[in-house]
Amino acid sequence: xxDQLPSRSENFSEWYNTIVQKADLADYGAAKGTMIIKxxxxxxxxxxxxxLDKRFKKHGAKNAFxxxxxxxxxxxxxKDHVEGFAPNLWLVxxxxxxxxxxxxxxxxxxxxxxxNTVGKWIQSYRxxxxxxxxxxxxxxxxxxxxxxxxxxxxxxxxGHTFHATWDEADExxxxxxxxxxxxxxxNAAAMPVIAGRKSEKEKFPGxxxxxxxxxxxxxxRALQSCTSHNLGHNFAxxxxxxxxxxxxxxxxxxxxxxxxxxxSIGGIVMxxxxxxxxxxPPRLAPTQIVIVPIYxxxxxxxxxxxxxxxxxxxxxxxxxxxxxxxxxxPGFKYNDWEMRGVPIRLEIGPKDIEKNQVVLVRRxxxxxxxxxxxxxxxxxxxxxxxIHDTLYARAKKFQDDNTFIVDSYDEFKERxxxxxxxxxxxxxxxxxxxxxxxxQKETHATIRVIPFDYETExxxxxxxxxxxxxxxxxxxxx
Amino acid sequence: xxDQLPSRSENFSEWYNTIVQKADLADYGAAKGTMIIKxxxxxxxxxxxxxLDKRFKKHGAKNAFxxxxxxxxxxxxxKDHVEGFAPNLWLVxxxxxxxxxxxxxxxxxxxxxxxNTVGKWIQSYRxxxxxxxxxxxxxxxxxxxxxxxxxxxxxxxxGHTFHATWDEADExxxxxxxxxxxxxxxNAAAMPVIAGRKSEKEKFPGxxxxxxxxxxxxxxRALQSCTSHNLGHNFAxxxxxxxxxxxxxxxxxxxxxxxxxxxSIGGIVMxxxxxxxxxxPPRLAPTQIVIVPIYxxxxxxxxxxxxxxxxxxxxxxxxxxxxxxxxxxPGFKYNDWEMRGVPIRLEIGPKDIEKNQVVLVRRxxxxxxxxxxxxxxxxxxxxxxxIHDTLYARAKKFQDDNTFIVDSYDEFKERxxxxxxxxxxxxxxxxxxxxxxxxQKETHATIRVIPFDYETExxxxxxxxxxxxxxxxxxxxx
Numbered sequence: 001x002x003d004q005l006p007s008r009s010e011n012f013s014e015w016y017n018t019i020v021q022k023a024d025l026a027d028y029g030a031a032k033g034t035m036i037i038k039x040x041x042x043x044x045x046x047x048x049x050x051x052l053d054k055r056f057k058k059h060g061a062k063n064a065f066x067x068x069x070x071x072x073x074x075x076x077x078x079k080d081h082v083e084g085f086a087p088n089l090w091l092v093x094x095x096x097x098x099x100x101x102x103x104x105x106x107x108x109x110x111x112x113x114x115x116n117t118v119g120k121w122i123q124s125y126r127x128x129x130x131x132x133x134x135x136x137x138x139x140x141x142x143x144x145x146x147x148x149x150x151x152x153x154x155x156x157x158x159g160h161t162f163h164a165t166w167d168e169a170d171e172x173x174x175x176x177x178x179x180x181x182x183x184x185x186x187n188a189a190a191m192p193v194i195a196g197r198k199s200e201k202e203k204f205p206g207x208x209x210x211x212x213x214x215x216x217x218x219x220x221r222a223l224q225s226c227t228s229h230n231l232g233h234n235f236a237x238x239x240x241x242x243x244x245x246x247x248x249x250x251x252x253x254x255x256x257x258x259x260x261x262x263x264s265i266g267g268i269v270m271x272x273x274x275x276x277x278x279x280x281p282p283r284l285a286p287t288q289i290v291i292v293p294i295y296x297x298x299x300x301x302x303x304x305x306x307x308x309x310x311x312x313x314x315x316x317x318x319x320x321x322x323x324x325x326x327x328x329x330p331g332f333k334y335n336d337w338e339m340r341g342v343p344i345r346l347e348i349g350p351k352d353i354e355k356n357q358v359v360l361v362r363r364x365x366x367x368x369x370x371x372x373x374x375x376x377x378x379x380x381x382x383x384x385x386x387i388h389d390t391l392y393a394r395a396k397k398f399q400d401d402n403t404f405i406v407d408s409y410d411e412f413k414e415r416x417x418x419x420x421x422x423x424x425x426x427x428x429x430x431x432x433x434x435x436x437x438x439x440q441k442e443t444h445a446t447i448r449v450i451p452f453d454y455e456t457e458x459x460x461x462x463x464x465x466x467x468x469x470x471x472x473x474x475x476x477x478x
Numbered sequence: 479x480x481d482q483l484p485s486r487s488e489n490f491s492e493w494y495n496t497i498v499q500k501a502d503l504a505d506y507g508a509a510k511g512t513m514i515i516k517x518x519x520x521x522x523x524x525x526x527x528x529x530l531d532k533r534f535k536k537h538g539a540k541n542a543f544x545x546x547x548x549x550x551x552x553x554x555x556x557k558d559h560v561e562g563f564a565p566n567l568w569l570v571x572x573x574x575x576x577x578x579x580x581x582x583x584x585x586x587x588x589x590x591x592x593x594n595t596v597g598k599w600i601q602s603y604r605x606x607x608x609x610x611x612x613x614x615x616x617x618x619x620x621x622x623x624x625x626x627x628x629x630x631x632x633x634x635x636x637g638h639t640f641h642a643t644w645d646e647a648d649e650x651x652x653x654x655x656x657x658x659x660x661x662x663x664x665n666a667a668a669m670p671v672i673a674g675r676k677s678e679k680e681k682f683p684g685x686x687x688x689x690x691x692x693x694x695x696x697x698x699r700a701l702q703s704c705t706s707h708n709l710g711h712n713f714a715x716x717x718x719x720x721x722x723x724x725x726x727x728x729x730x731x732x733x734x735x736x737x738x739x740x741x742s743i744g745g746i747v748m749x750x751x752x753x754x755x756x757x758x759p760p761r762l763a764p765t766q767i768v769i770v771p772i773y774x775x776x777x778x779x780x781x782x783x784x785x786x787x788x789x790x791x792x793x794x795x796x797x798x799x800x801x802x803x804x805x806x807x808p809g810f811k812y813n814d815w816e817m818r819g820v821p822i823r824l825e826i827g828p829k830d831i832e833k834n835q836v837v838l839v840r841r842x843x844x845x846x847x848x849x850x851x852x853x854x855x856x857x858x859x860x861x862x863x864x865i866h867d868t869l870y871a872r873a874k875k876f877q878d879d880n881t882f883i884v885d886s887y888d889e890f891k892e893r894x895x896x897x898x899x900x901x902x903x904x905x906x907x908x909x910x911x912x913x914x915x916x917x918q919k920e921t922h923a924t925i926r927v928i929p930f931d932y933e934t935e936x937x938x939x940x941x942x943x944x945x946x947x948x949x950x951x952x953x954x955x956x
Contacts, residue, residue, distance in 0.1 A: 029544065029547075030548070030552065035543075036543065036595060037543035039610070042541050042543055043541070064520045067507035067508070067509050067513065068512075070508070087574065088574060096567075120505075141574035143574070152573070
């Protein structure tokens with residue numbers, strides 16, 4: 001299996017496309033640009049959902065459902081929003097054999113339909129905050145698609161919250177960024193990210209501030225890993241959502257929205273994968289441990305399988321597969337599970353049974369360890385944590401090694417030349433949108449994030465030389 | 479609150495519409511016939527999902543995702559299927575500002591798109607069975623809609639499985655009917671159901687056999703509560719899905735599909751609700767216990783709230799709300815939570831604190847019980863089980879009282895006359911579709927289910943007098 005994979009270092013893009021399909025994460029759908037998520041990929045998504053859902057609920061958000069079809073007129077109500085989304089809309093124009101009077105947009109995001117509704121729910125300050133989250137799928141027409149990274153339909157969660165004040169909305173948007181998303185990326189996905197906000201040009205259409213986490217993929221390109229928006233009073237004004245405050249005055253609510261999608265799966269693949277295939281972060285891995293029974297003679301099979309089954313039961317706090325497929329060699333199975341990125345392989349054969357031991361093999365380092373069965377539970381727990389830490393440390397080192405302080409536009413252009421990624425380029429920028437656009441045109445690099453420690457060092461804009469309040473993070477991005 | 483509800487016995491339909499909205503289960507969406515599921519209703523759906531998902535996984539099914547858009551040509555591939563679904567399709571005809579060459583149907587069900595795909599995945603008997611389940615939303619254009627019961631978009635799960643033989647598919651379809659769906663209705667939703675199969679006229683377009691569970695609602699109308707189809711080789715032949723069997727011969731796979739939707743929420747409301755509002759079955763209730771702190775003087779508030787919070791923590795194995803809203807009387811809160819159908823109300827006031835006790839009040843019987851705090855956990859467990867049993871027994875008695883052995887067509891017509899429901903009418907039928915259609919035309923009653931104990935008693939068709947192999951269940955239905 002492994003020998004049929006393209007080399008990650010030589011052709012990252014082909015490696016990505018091959019591994020996503022070969023490891024049974026996803027496949028292309030029949031409708032233009034759509035994606036089928038296969039059981040192995042969907043199990044990863046379910047683990048992502050479970051991790052995040054708990055954290056959203058801890059922050060008081062409650063799940064709900066809003067319809068997929070949105071009257072086109074709703075989308076048009078917020079000026080920036082319609083400009084941002086109109087080019088990518090899918091339209092339903094007929095139902096039940098009749099042409100509709102007004103076409104429906106197929107949910108590109110639910111701000112408009114939610115804001116059209118919650119006005120009825122919010123009367124006074126007692127009804128605030130209203131904290132909603134939706135797990136659904138989202139539709140944006142795409143010409144050039146790539147599984148998980150850019151498809152015409154993808155799965156995500158979209159949070160929508162309503163608050164008494166702008167400050168409270170801002171606090172909530174940041175809380176989700178840090179306590180839900182950053183916690184998820186660091187502690188579950190083992191992915192280092194840079195937190196900050198988007199420039200005016202890059203922010204969400206209709207937001208006052210867009211907060212983001214930006215990751216660096218194995219080819220040196222950046223991936224926007226989630227966003228959390230302070231929408232201020234923009235949608236409230238467009239949809240006239242006001243409440244009676246404690247002084248009995250009518251005031252506009254302030255709102256947020258925030259989302260993380262199946263794109264995160266693409267991020268996990270591109271951050272941790274290697275030439276052998278996927279490498280699943282242990283806390284999200286659909287299968288954390290695969291047991292491969294080893295026997296040469298048929299008469300050993302029953303005894304080995306019995307022992308393997310017993311171990312599987314002992315490990316029932318973990319997500320374990322026993323690969324009892326007949327007619328396949330252990331070597332074939334090793335490659336197959338390595339390609340799928342299972343963090344720990346557990347081998348057991350007749351000799352191990354005699355010695356009351358098993359062999360554990362780490363997917364990340366290849367390290368092999370003989371472990372007495374009596375210590376197995378402790379060892380597995382420790383090893384999964386070590387793998388997580390190793391994956392994070394590797395990715396952090398890669399990020400650090402590919403983060404460059406750039407002070408001349410020549411160097412900037414040199415680093416961004418060619419087809420590949422350029423890493424994170426920490427450079428001064430004057431704050432002017434025209435300059436930002438010129439840089440993008442000239443180098444294909446965009447401002448990925450204005451980090452939270454912005455304004456700690458003054459300087460001169462990398463391109464125009466005007467004064468800069470701090471370094472921002474440029475990169476070529478997905 | 480309660481006094482504003484329509485009477486359930488006098489106007490069941492208005493009662494239903496009012497309670498669904500007033501208890502914050504759902505609301506109408508902006509697009510034609512669509513539904514917003516509010517957090518309280520969605521929490522109920524999440525509990526339904528959790529219960530069923532475990533059982534599907536126990537039967538080996540794995541979750542996956544298939545795109546919402548389906549090329550219209552796919553739907554047309556299976557003759558019966560296209561006839562069944564074409565009239566209710568929603569169509570996407572444009573994307574990204576361009577008119578599409580081929581319109582996409584918005585998923586009315588996924589048989590066609592799945593069958594178009596799995597042919598690639600299934601090569602030999604080793605790839606079987608292939609057991610998939612999807613949690614998604616489903617779109618059928620509806621003119622006359624009703625929240626949860628009939629909307630243009632609803633949430634559901636759709637299982638799709640592929641097997642080596644027709645018999646194996648049949649066995650799986652029945653296993654889901656009994657071990658997942660019937661188990662859910664009886665042991666979680668406290669709803670009695672009649673199991674059996676649909677007549678040829680009523681079965682799923684494209685199925686060999688449609689199994690079903692049929693419930694009887696509080697107004698005497700039947701509700702199809704789920705279906706599980708043995709699709710035989712129909713889709714495999716239309717989509718040419720063949721595998722190499724153990725004899726190295728190409729054979730068509732046999733398949734199943736099975737679904738349960740948010741319609742089940744309508745069923746729960748209509749089975750258990752009463753004039754005070756909803757009555758949530760305890761094992762699915764979003765809130766199982768509501769704590770209402772009781773104090774007259776402000777200086778008692780802190781002490782009572784502290785005790786209430788402590789009890790809430792003690793009960794953390796359950797889904798508990800503490801209603802600490804200020805400025806509302808206990809009486810108002812009682813009505814409010816009764817309307818929402820919370821199974822147990824827990825009252826605690828200064829005197830209870832002195833006596834180390836609380837008061838538990840059952841939503842189903844109104845029964846009040848003083849319970850020493852030391853016994854609270856045991857008492858709550860027992861009481862929730864008793865409420866479940868009581869709800870089931872009540873609903874079963876209602877079903878029994880409204881199930882009639884009918885042997886004359888005059889009585890049949892009498893019982894089905896008028897606007898209301900008619901209960902379950904156990905009557906002989908000749909097996910002829912023309913006769914079935916005539917009965918529907920003349921009485922609005924349809925064959926809901928041919929029960930599994932069919933053929934235990936021969937007789938004469940209720941309408942034409944021809945020979946009948948057994949009684950079937952007629953009803954007026956949702």
